[in-house]
Amino acid sequence: MDMDQLKRQAAARALEEVRDGMQLGLGTGSTAKHFVELLGARVAAGLNVIGVPTSEATRADAERCGVPLTTLDEIDHLDITVDGADEIDPDLNLIKGGGGALLREKIVAAASDRMIVIADDTKWVPTLGRFPLPIEVIPFGLGATRRAIEKAFAQCGVSGQMAVRRAKDGHVFVTDGGHWILDAQLGRIADPAGLAKALSVIPGVVEHGLFIGLASSAVLAGGEGIRVIERRKPKGD
Numbered sequence: 112m113d114m115d116q117l118k119r120q121a122a123a124r125a126l127e128e129v130r131d132g133m134q135l136g137l138g139t140g141s142t143a144k145h146f147v148e149l150l151g152a153r154v155a156a157g158l159n160v161i162g163v164p165t166s167e168a169t170r171a172d173a174e175r176c177g178v179p180l181t182t183l184d185e186i187d188h189l190d191i192t193v194d195g196a197d198e199i200d201p202d203l204n205l206i207k208g209g210g211g212a213l214l215r216e217k218i219v220a221a222a223s224d225r226m227i228v229i230a231d232d233t234k235w236v237p238t239l240g241r242f243p244l245p246i247e248v249i250p251f252g253l254g255a256t257r258r259a260i261e262k263a264f265a266q267c268g269v270s271g272q273m274a275v276r277r278a279k280d281g282h283v284f285v286t287d288g289g290h291w292i293l294d295a296q297l298g299r300i301a302d303p304a305g306l307a308k309a310l311s312v313i314p315g316v317v318e319h320g321l322f323i324g325l326a327s328s329a330v331l332a333g334g335e336g337i338r339v340i341e342r343r344k345p346k347g348d
């Protein structure tokens with residue numbers, strides 16, 4: 112079975128958790144796109160839900176698939192967010208942002224009662240850090256922000272190359288919020304919660320791709336079937 116089929120299977124399993132009347136966060140990326148498509152088919156068949164997209168790409172997909180949309184200004188909470196991830200560790204801490212949507216994804220996940228992460232099982236890692244950590248930054252004063260990030264890395268016992276993300280055409284990648292992304296090749300992040308805290312207080316850092324204590328469960332699709340892993344600690348811990 113190819114990777115895309117596995118992603119679709121994970122998305123289909125998460126869809127089983129969706130009930131009529133729910134308010135949903137709609138993730139971004141190739142796996143979340145499957146969820147939006149499958150959800151659209153259920154909406155066409157009469158399911159009544161409303162979604163908040165985590166990117167302009169997902170907004171376009173949801174509109175194409177006929178999923179009704181709203182915003183976090185119009186509703187006060189979400190029942191479930193379904194989103195992909197770049198890495199998932201056994202505590203269900205995540206690295207996200209490979210597609211550049213980490214800021215809106217984190218806002219939406221934090222506003223949700225539950226976050227279900229959907230992925231093929233290659234995303235499951237014993238320790239986060241193999242995937243470059245995306246850090247969304249304000250272009251102004253980037254040199255100072257980089258130095259502060261490097262200091263935070265040293266304090267947290269990690270190090271590695273950091274580069275401004277570029278789009279395929281060579282131009283600097285600009286997020287939906289108008290910011291830039293630094294991708295940091297850290298290799299192994301022994302204390303993701305500590306690093307998340309250290310990065311969050313740096314002026315110029317808008318958000319980072321460490322999602323700590325936000326995922327409630329992970330649906331992992333692999334050659335041997337689907338595994339659902341529930342988070343042991345309560346949300347927010």
Ligand SMILES: O=C[C@H](O)[C@H](O)[C@H](O)COP(=O)(O)O
Nearest residue numbers: 140141142195208210211212
């Ligand atoms: O910014 C992008 C998101 O965090 C994605 O959820 C993440 O990159 C995983 O994407 P994919 O399902 O395409 O591997």
